Amino acid sequence: MDAQRLKDSFAHVARQGDAVALFFYSDLFVRNPQLRDMFPIGMSVQREKLLGALGGIVAQVDDLPSLVPFLQQLGRDHRKFGIVAEHYPAVGASLLATLKYFCGTAWNDDLAEDWNAAYTLVSKVMLEAANEDALRSPAWWNAQVIGVERRRFDIAMLRVVPDQPLPYLPGQSVAVETTSRPRHWRYYSMANAPRADHTIDFHVRLVDGGPVSSVLVRSLHVGDRLRLGAPVGTLTLNEDSPRDVLLVAGSTGLAPLKAILEQLARRPSPPRTHLFFGARTHEGLYDLEELSKLAMELRWLTLVPAVSDEPPGTLPGLHRAGTAQAEHGTLPDVVGRRGLWIDHDAYVCGPPVMVARTNERLVQLGVNRDRIRMETFAEAQR
């Protein structure tokens, strides 16, 4: 297998843009109409993902140590879509047909042989990881909604119970599919440390016009069914660290940090912990009441609510939110104002801009980059 030849031919094909993935999927579905049902009706996002993934794979085809873990994860991820070994040859055949079509006269037997070998290797790694994963966990978990609390017209807290235990680390997320948006999987973070009754909480904010979040926030009812994929994510607690802890949550970025907070609370002697919870308005501090209660009980916890777009105390009583007086300002500013975090482990989650700026500010304040773990909610899906 000649890596350079693969890269050159893919670069040539990829220059032809969306047409390539369009041809690929059409070829796949003309040959195997039964596969169409596995994909959503709108395919533009899938086409981007496919091209992106292929590009990434080809770019690393001669760097197996980085490529293999990626492929293993991709293989495991495909289990929840219902993909099994039989599906791979069909995809391989259409991929080769697509490359041949777009390479035109540059296509020859050597190139065909290279691509065939590369696809065989890729699918082998993906399938082996999937099969190994199948020994330990189901392809997905069926879960039932047992609680829906709408905290604001665009924020809901959901409680679900999976059919069988779903082991995860606080701070991780799972892909979720609802029966009313089949084949649309979106990630949500578990908002609690694992419980004895295996119930899981999610905090969901409605993204305007978003197909899945709008259903979860507005029309989900107790008794509805969901499917959950396997837990993913690295925004998890550094268990070996003796340092104090700084948690910075923007809006529903609170979810994974609340799970981490619960994990800390189970330690015999929890570290001193600051939780900053910020939103644009008081109303956006959807979980302030419960957090305030927690902060009263837990001596080692300091809670700092922050609001950026409203003066600190307009019209008390109109927002039923909370007992604590919120600080005024954006999270990076409020966190920066509060002082020295050099000896802390920091965990940051929320919208991309907030996460990036908080990270920058902490680094300016002297916090070691290695001690900041963060996750943003917007980018991973697309």
Next chain:
Amino acid sequence: MNSPHTPAGHHYSTSSDGGVRHDDGRYTGPDPAEPDRTGGHNLPATMGESRLTPAELQSVTFPRAPLGRRGYDEERVRSFLQYIERELAQIFSERTALADEVARLRERLSGVSSGGVPPEEAHFQAVRILSQAQQTADLYVADAERYTRELAQEARQYREAILSDAKSQAELLLDEAHRRASAVAETAAAAAPPPQHVPSGDPSSLPDDVRRQMEREIAYLRTYSEVYRTHLRSYLESLLRNVDEWERSERDALPTGATEPPRPR
């Protein structure tokens, strides 16, 4: 294909949208032949009979709900989207049938060495047809998504406008009340005798007429502040009712909202 944890056999259950979720993960959508339960009225006249065209999609308008309930009629939007989904599903089954047809033709042709369309060309033709259908579908989906996003953004802006309007009105009321209260207090102070004539705070040591006047002022202030408080309270309460009602009507607009008892309006 399932993991050892998933129960064997081929069970399925009916999902909330009338589709069927199979054990192996396949999901069959709601029966397209089933009558529209959400009431597709108020949609373009062609709906249900002939094919939807992109031009019609562009000209769709949704009715606004009456003021005081909420900005937009979500149910109409929802049934519109469901309609589009059915429409697309039909396009796809038609395309698949076409593709099958092409495949059959191709098979027949493959026996014939001369004349007719070469099999490879027939396949590319099928791929082109399917690609076009897919692009049309993508356009529909993108339009529908953009449309719901715009609706949601407008509804949000509308809601925020009402709230901020209400807030500034309440602030105005407060300012006005403060202004009047201090004006009254000033009048009272001016009418009262100079401070040296009031050695202690004890009103019983005041001359009768001054005392009577102060009592009147105090009574006035009390009444005024009570009236003002009642006024403000009822204003805020109606505001909250407004917000609650908004939320409730949004909930009621959802299909399952029908299980809630009807409210007198």
